[in-house]
Amino acid sequence: MDVLLFGIIAEKAGRERLAITASDTRELRARLTDAMPFLASLSYAIAVDRHLLRDDRPLNGDEEIALLPPFAGG
Amino acid sequence: MKTHKKRDIFVEGAIPASFIAESIAEHATATSIGGHEIFLGQVRADEVDGKQVAAIDYTAYRDMANDEMVVIREEAFARWPITCLHVHHSLGTIPVGQLCFFVFASAAHRQPAREAVAFITDEVKKRLPIFGREILSEGGHGWKENR
Numbered sequence: 001m002d003v004l005l006f007g008i009i010a011e012k013a014g015r016e017r018l019a020i021t022a023s024d025t026r027e028l029r030a031r032l033t034d035a036m037p038f039l040a041s042l043s044y045a046i047a048v049d050r051h052l053l054r055d056d057r058p059l060n061g062d063e064e065i066a067l068l069p070p071f072a073g074g
Numbered sequence: 075m076k077t078h079k080k081r082d083i084f085v086e087g088a089i090p091a092s093f094i095a096e097s098i099a100e101h102a103t104a105t106s107i108g109g110h111e112i113f114l115g116q117v118r119a120d121e122v123d124g125k126q127v128a129a130i131d132y133t134a135y136r137d138m139a140n141d142e143m144v145v146i147r148e149e150a151f152a153r154w155p156i157t158c159l160h161v162h163h164s165l166g167t168i169p170v171g172q173l174c175f176f177v178f179a180s181a182a183h184r185q186p187a188r189e190a191v192a193f194i195t196d197e198v199k200k201r202l203p204i205f206g207r208e209i210l211s212e213g214g215h216g217w218k219e220n221r
Binding site: 004006008011047050051066068069070071072073074 | 132133134135142163195199200202205220
């Protein structure tokens with residue numbers, strides 16, 4: 001699945017999307033930190049299908065995943 | 075004028091003062107309105123690591139932000155008897171002193187308009203995935219974080 005990257009995460013990764021394969025959000029997090037070790041020192045939220053992820057859940061691969069650093073609107 | 079349909083709140087670049095004036099003028103025909111309340115966000119020359127912020131470059135997860143705005147708007151309409159509610163936020167590079175955020179509520183009476191604008195302003199800052207890269211006057215950059 002494609003993971004959308006924003007803000008400081010997109011900047012540090014040098015890209016705005018990343019392809020990751022994961023069967024649930026726990027695995028997703030592990031794969032993300034493997035691919036982008038700098039994530040370990042950043043504060044960010046995960047959105048699945050445009051909703052903030054609160055509890056781990058399975059993924060079928062069709063979801064829209066996004067990594068969201070702290071919000072700065074307004 | 076009371077619609078809860080999804081709109082795109084984002085505008086490219088700073089919000090011109092003339093746009094705000096036109097938005098007010100558009101309500102002249104809505105004669106049940108007795109009061110308008112407005113919040114305007116302006117890019118501030120903050121200091122980051124001893125350097126001054128010259129501009130903020132805004133980006134957003136646009137689809138999620140617009141979806142979440144629909145939810146916030148519905149919450150506001152459920153809580154207050156407001157006639158209209160308009161929200162606009164800038165994307166792109168906005169220099170200090172320019173407007174980047176416009177919240178506008180109208181109602182028969184002042185109190186609901188005031189409370190709705192305060193609520194919307196806070197919730198947008200808290201809940202919308204908008205990101206701000208602070209461009210510093212002496213080179214370099216930082217990332218803004220709402221508290």
